[in-house]
Amino acid sequence: MAVKKTVLTVLTGVGLLAATACGGPSDGNGESAEPQRLTTTTVPGTAEVERVTWALPYGEPTTLDPAKVGDYSPQTVEANLCDTLTRMNADFSLSPGLAEKATWSDDRALVLDLRSGVRFWDGSPMTPEDVVHSLERQRDPRNQALYGNFLAAVTSIEVTGPHQVTLRTKGFDQTLTKALSTSFGAVSQKAYAEKAGPAYGTAKGGLMCTGPFKLDSWESGGGITLERNDAYWDTALRPKVRQVEFRFITDNNTLTSALLSGEVDGTYELPPSSATALAKADNGAVHLGPSTQNVLLIPANADSPAADRRVLDALSLVIDREALIRNVFGGAATPLKSLVPPLTWRGDPAADRFDAAYAALPDVPEPDAGKAKELVAGAGPVPRPLVAAIPAGDQRSLQAMTFIQAAAEKIGVGIEIKQLQPTEMSSLFYDPSVREGLDLVLTFGYVSMPDPVSYVAESVTPRGIFNWTGYEDPEVTRLLDRARTTTDPAASAKAYADAQAVFTPATPAVFLAGPHERMFMNERISGAPASFAYMGMPWAAHLGGTGK
Numbered sequence: 001m002a003v004k005k006t007v008l009t010v011l012t013g014v015g016l017l018a019a020t021a022c023g024g025p026s027d028g029n030g031e032s033a034e035p036q037r038l039t040t041t042t043v044p045g046t047a048e049v050e051r052v053t054w055a056l057p058y059g060e061p062t063t064l065d066p067a068k069v070g071d072y073s074p075q076t077v078e079a080n081l082c083d084t085l086t087r088m089n090a091d092f093s094l095s096p097g098l099a100e101k102a103t104w105s106d107d108r109a110l111v112l113d114l115r116s117g118v119r120f121w122d123g124s125p126m127t128p129e130d131v132v133h134s135l136e137r138q139r140d141p142r143n144q145a146l147y148g149n150f151l152a153a154v155t156s157i158e159v160t161g162p163h164q165v166t167l168r169t170k171g172f173d174q175t176l177t178k179a180l181s182t183s184f185g186a187v188s189q190k191a192y193a194e195k196a197g198p199a200y201g202t203a204k205g206g207l208m209c210t211g212p213f214k215l216d217s218w219e220s221g222g223g224i225t226l227e228r229n230d231a232y233w234d235t236a237l238r239p240k241v242r243q244v245e246f247r248f249i250t251d252n253n254t255l256t257s258a259l260l261s262g263e264v265d266g267t268y269e270l271p272p273s274s275a276t277a278l279a280k281a282d283n284g285a286v287h288l289g290p291s292t293q294n295v296l297l298i299p300a301n302a303d304s305p306a307a308d309r310r311v312l313d314a315l316s317l318v319i320d321r322e323a324l325i326r327n328v329f330g331g332a333a334t335p336l337k338s339l340v341p342p343l344t345w346r347g348d349p350a351a352d353r354f355d356a357a358y359a360a361l362p363d364v365p366e367p368d369a370g371k372a373k374e375l376v377a378g379a380g381p382v383p384r385p386l387v388a389a390i391p392a393g394d395q396r397s398l399q400a401m402t403f404i405q406a407a408a409e410k411i412g413v414g415i416e417i418k419q420l421q422p423t424e425m426s427s428l429f430y431d432p433s434v435r436e437g438l439d440l441v442l443t444f445g446y447v448s449m450p451d452p453v454s455y456v457a458e459s460v461t462p463r464g465i466f467n468w469t470g471y472e473d474p475e476v477t478r479l480l481d482r483a484r485t486t487t488d489p490a491a492s493a494k495a496y497a498d499a500q501a502v503f504t505p506a507t508p509a510v511f512l513a514g515p516h517e518r519m520f521m522n523e524r525i526s527g528a529p530a531s532f533a534y535m536g537m538p539w540a541a542h543l544g545g546t547g548k
Helices: 072-078 128-137 175-179 190-199 252-261 272-278 309-318 321-328 351-360 369-379 395-409 422-428 452-460 474-485 489-506 532-536
Strands: 005-008 049-056 086-088 094-096 099-106 109-114 154-161 164-169 213-219 223-228 241-248 284-289 293-299 333-335 386-391 415-420 440-446 510-515 517-522
Touching: 049 072, 049 252, 072 241, 072 532, 094 099, 109 128, 128 154, 128 164, 128 190, 175 452, 252 272, 272 284, 272 517, 293 309, 309 369, 309 395, 309 510, 321 333, 321 395, 321 510, 351 489, 386 395, 386 422, 395 415, 395 440, 415 422, 452 474, 452 489, 474 489, 517 532
Parallel strands: 049 241, 386 415, 386 440
Antiparallel strands: 005 099, 086 094, 099 109, 109 164, 154 164, 213 223, 223 241, 284 517, 293 440, 293 510, 333 510
16 A cells, blocks of 8 residues: 655654653762753753854764764764754654655655755755765765665655655665654755765865855864854754854863863763763753663674673673663663663654553663572683773773673673774774674664664664674564564554564673763853754754853
8 A cells, every 4th residue: 555644744843851860970979969850952042152162072073974974073063064854853853854845655755845945055056966966975885975774775866856856765664764864864065075076074175065054164183163154044043153163172181171161162972070070060061861872782793702692691680780870970871771772762653652662671680690600600611801892092981891890700700801993993893803802892872863773673683784693583673674664653663662572682782871961061052952862963053142
């Protein structure tokens, strides 16, 4: 049966999502401060502001090309530059973006009706040809794009009207419109991107997009400056801030001092140690928001002793999650029950069904060293220390892995921590040869779009790029495929819930924590979203002055 379904037709409101956190920032003595509430947004700022300085604690981006951004720093910047075809909101719901409507005219055709009057920063109009080119760039191997897999079932992308583009597919795929809210759905000017070639998105090659800010300057090793786009098409979101300067500050002490002095106005991904020092700052506040981030301990390959389900379960049983959250995350996290946290589906029409299924999962186990030792004995002695990889220089990862290392010692399992340089750490997720000689990988990951199905499939289906141990369950694969291809949100949620009930206890991973988003913002500005959705929305356009 053909389906006529308009996915996005009206702008949905963004409300506050409030929940009690398991604790506030640590007071520095291992004790949690008073509980704080999670909010998706902050109070709107109403005044014009000449300049805002924002920190990038993960350092300088390697690119701002929408087809290649896939990490904290580049996405924090690029989300303010290049508009997407559908738009993510602070509560992880979706709204129309550059496409006024995204409609499945039948099971094999997704029609994008584009806004008229949208212009690039140079004043030229956005055309359907720009949209087609931007999407096709994603699957051109010469571009080394990160998101081409979203087009795996797309057979053609064509201009079908003066303001219309149609994606023809092998079948209905409910994840496609959600993917259009990420960098995958960002629109660049065809002529500019073609002229820039491989340099597109670099400090030398620049960008040409339609977003609320335009790239003004990029000084390698220094900073990136964005300039307000005074001709921005979305009049309700025209920025109140004239300039946003991004500074690359990877040292926690330097970041803390800059925020306390007012030299820097704010940052996302505030480190726990900085949050402790800033908890009582008199020039701003720490804001906690819901997040789709997850912390997992994953076997690096199928041949490792760590891939034995009994060893993983033993590690899970000996790790005290509450103590881990208190000591490593300053209380700003919750124990994780499965691969993805609940914010991922918060904006879904069937969110209540997802929530019920997540709540029905077994509780996170209480520490039980005795039972953990029995599991290790059943598996046989672990013949050598397990080599666990973390990124070099990341204090949070080192603290977490050191905590896990101490817990494992209680059950006779040795762990050797190996710190990998950034390029090597990034490569191991996609290159099996880099994982040779490793047993465990501590991952701080995140879900970048409001859809659990596509993220989970990469870990629990045979062809998943994060399925490093060969986990396979035909029923899980079938259910996830149904969740992706059914047109009924309730049926999709049920299929995912049924799959989740199977893969959660079986997939080779130890679920550790779901960190909250932690942001600091100077009192002179307000309006920034507090949730992790900032990674996929033009968050700086929401900033305004407070008059303080």
